[in-house]
Amino acid sequence: MLDGLRLRRLALRGAAGFALAFILLPLLLVTWLAFFRQEIPAFPPQGYTLHWFTTIPANRAFASGFWLSLQVSVAATTLGLLLAVPASLALARAGFRLRTPLATLLTLPLIVPGVVFGAAFYVGEMELEIATEWPLLGSAAGLVLAHTLLVVPWAMRLVGASLATLNPALEEAARNLGATPFTAFRRVVLPAIRPGVVAGALFGFVTSFGNLEASLFLVGPGQTTLPIAILQYLAWKIDPTVAAVSLLQILLLGTAMLVTDRFVKLSQVV
Amino acid sequence: MARLELESLSRHYGATVAVRDVTLDIPDGEFLVLLGPSGCGKTTTLRMVAGFVEPSGGSIRLRGEDITRRPPWRRNTGMVFQNYALFPHMTVAENTGFGLEMRKVPKAEREAQAREALRMVRLEALADRLPRQLSGGQQQRVALARALAIRPDVLLLDEPLSNLDAKLREEVRIEIRELQRRLGLTTIMVTHDQEEALTMADRLVVMAEGAIRQVGTQRDLYERPADRFVAGFVGRSTFLSGTVEAPGRFRTTGGLALACDPGAPPGRAVLALRPEAIGLDPPPHADNRLGGEVELLSYLGPVLEMHVRLSPEDRVVVHLANRAGLAAPRIGDRVALGWPAGAGMVFAEP
Numbered sequence: 001m002l003d004g005l006r007l008r009r010l011a012l013r014g015a016a017g018f019a020l021a022f023i024l025l026p027l028l029l030v031t032w033l034a035f036f037r038q039e040i041p042a043f044p045p046q047g048y049t050l051h052w053f054t055t056i057p058a059n060r061a062f063a064s065g066f067w068l069s070l071q072v073s074v075a076a077t078t079l080g081l082l083l084a085v086p087a088s089l090a091l092a093r094a095g096f097r098l099r100t101p102l103a104t105l106l107t108l109p110l111i112v113p114g115v116v117f118g119a120a121f122y123v124g125e126m127e128l129e130i131a132t133e134w135p136l137l138g139s140a141a142g143l144v145l146a147h148t149l150l151v152v153p154w155a156m157r158l159v160g161a162s163l164a165t166l167n168p169a170l171e172e173a174a175r176n177l178g179a180t181p182f183t184a185f186r187r188v189v190l191p192a193i194r195p196g197v198v199a200g201a202l203f204g205f206v207t208s209f210g211n212l213e214a215s216l217f218l219v220g221p222g223q224t225t226l227p228i229a230i231l232q233y234l235a236w237k238i239d240p241t242v243a244a245v246s247l248l249q250i251l252l253l254g255t256a257m258l259v260t261d262r263f264v265k266l267s268q269v270v
Numbered sequence: 271m272a273r274l275e276l277e278s279l280s281r282h283y284g285a286t287v288a289v290r291d292v293t294l295d296i297p298d299g300e301f302l303v304l305l306g307p308s309g310c311g312k313t314t315t316l317r318m319v320a321g322f323v324e325p326s327g328g329s330i331r332l333r334g335e336d337i338t339r340r341p342p343w344r345r346n347t348g349m350v351f352q353n354y355a356l357f358p359h360m361t362v363a364e365n366t367g368f369g370l371e372m373r374k375v376p377k378a379e380r381e382a383q384a385r386e387a388l389r390m391v392r393l394e395a396l397a398d399r400l401p402r403q404l405s406g407g408q409q410q411r412v413a414l415a416r417a418l419a420i421r422p423d424v425l426l427l428d429e430p431l432s433n434l435d436a437k438l439r440e441e442v443r444i445e446i447r448e449l450q451r452r453l454g455l456t457t458i459m460v461t462h463d464q465e466e467a468l469t470m471a472d473r474l475v476v477m478a479e480g481a482i483r484q485v486g487t488q489r490d491l492y493e494r495p496a497d498r499f500v501a502g503f504v505g506r507s508t509f510l511s512g513t514v515e516a517p518g519r520f521r522t523t524g525g526l527a528l529a530c531d532p533g534a535p536p537g538r539a540v541l542a543l544r545p546e547a548i549g550l551d552p553p554p555h556a557d558n559r560l561g562g563e564v565e566l567l568s569y570l571g572p573v574l575e576m577h578v579r580l581s582p583e584d585r586v587v588v589h590l591a592n593r594a595g596l597a598a599p600r601i602g603d604r605v606a607l608g609w610p611a612g613a614g615m616v617f618a619e620p
Contacts, residue, residue, distance in 0.1 A: 176321075
């Protein structure tokens with residue numbers, strides 16, 4: 001007879017196993033598909049090949065899409081952190097009544113549907129362009145601005161979480177020993193919240209790199225990010241190239257996460 | 271000469287007064303303790319000296335210079351925080367050298383001075399450890415070394431011993447006190463622990479509700495408390511409420527007629543008695559001679575504590591020195607107690 005404790009443990013393991021399978025199955029399928037030999041994916045595979053990986057660099061849309069995505073994500077993550085870290089600090093010092101509404105406001109881009117966000121940004125950039133004659137629409141700068149807004153909520157959340165556990169006396173101790181506010185921040189506060197900053201950067205980067213809906217509105221002619229390139233390719237063909245590209249993207253982001261985890265334990269902040 | 275003068279220092283938060291009109295003159299090398307219950311304003315006062323809290327009024331002078339509006343990083347005060355606030359990502363040596371680094375002391379000299387500060391607290395062997403690898407007592411000493419390394423004009427101690435266990439606390443008390451005396455450092459310590467305050471201070475300041483109640487030596491506070499609060503906060507006292515009926519005559523609400531200080535003005539008052547001022551089996555001509563019943567007895571080692579009921583309303587605490595040959599009463603025994611009229615301290619009640 002199963003006693004209650006064993007039953008509970010079994011149920012817990014079952015649920016965990018199911019959730020894990022649910023998360024990993026698409027990844028496994030994409031990985032498998034990337035090596036299929038036939039052009040139209042069908043089960044069972046007729047054989048395996050690395051052919052689809054070799055065609056990627058030759059595909060201009062994927063190659064340039066990858067570079068644009070990388071540039072935009074790096075720029076947006078940098079800008080996002082430059083905004084989010086001071087904002088989190090200000091928020092942590094703000095009065096209680098100000099803190100909650102401001103924190104909610106800054107996480108809004110996470111809640112607004114991506115398409116709506118993209119369309120709104122499109123209209124905004126158009127109005128700005130008309131007003132200032134600055135060719136923002138369709139430029140990389142316009143894309144970076146939008147992606148920055150996508151990075152900010154993640155960075156705010158994670159940096160904020162780090163700041164919340166920071167001992168306020170640390171900064172006072174630094175000032176007491178002769179550090180100006182800026183030096184105290186650089187030498188004491190920043191190292192202490194580094195896990196949050198790194199995790200925020202990583203999540204911001206991943207969000208930006210994988211973003212499709214908002215980018216759709218904002219890219220210029222002949223300029224596409226990787227997710228858009230994949231979408232456009234899929235409109236014409238469904239050969240395993242897409243799976244191969246996706247696998248490379250998964251590997252890139254996965255490596256970034258593993259490398260990050262070596263420096264700060266992500267499980268501590270997220 | 272690092273003399274520190276606080277003049278009419280106060281701090282309000284909206285309508286709440288945290289510190290009210292604090293004036294203190296702290297001569298060079300003095301160990302001053304701010305003592306009081308939590309919320310009495312002692313920590314706010316200390317933080318105003320450090321520069322973390324801006325005074326709403328009054329001024330602070332250090333070495334004769336007005337530093338009231340000077341930011342903390344230009345004050346040269348060394349502070350030891352209650353939770354130590356060691357920088358977790360720096361080694362013990364880096365923590366200790368931080369203040370010197372901020373003062374742009376060259377590296378070699380800085381390291382030598384940091385090592386010297388660590389030697390003072392006997393921690394030079396742990397210079398390369400990280401704070402989290404140290405025990406609470408060791409962390410506390412690093413915090414002290416870090417504050418001493420900058421050769422501060424004033425050392426500020428914010429409840430520095432409250433996170434240590436009782437045995438260690440006694441050792442560290444003595445260690446800090448000897449170090450402070452040897453270096454001749456002007457020091458302000460904040461504590462709510464009266465024993466800590468009494469063992470460490472040159473002079474004490476008792477605070478309550480944001481204001482100073484009394485400033486003085488241990489003897490001043492114990493033997494001549496300024497008010498009922500001080501009499502209760504420093505040392506123990508039994509309070510008998512009643513009325514001064516005539517010069518030298520006190521009648522308790524329980525109806526006891528007692529001889530008291532003839533200088534006490536007539537009117538409603540409380541009579542405070544130190545437990546050791548009351549004696550067993552007084553001589554027949556004693557000023558006060560009363561009978562009572564022992565209700566509680568505690569053996570405390572050096573003294574025997576007795577709670578004796580003198581009237582339905584009046585009970586006193588008595589400490590009998592635990593000497594050889596003491597015929598210890600038992601619970602329920604009738605005993606005779608007595609004290610000289612001058613032993614009772616009378617405080618007028620509103």
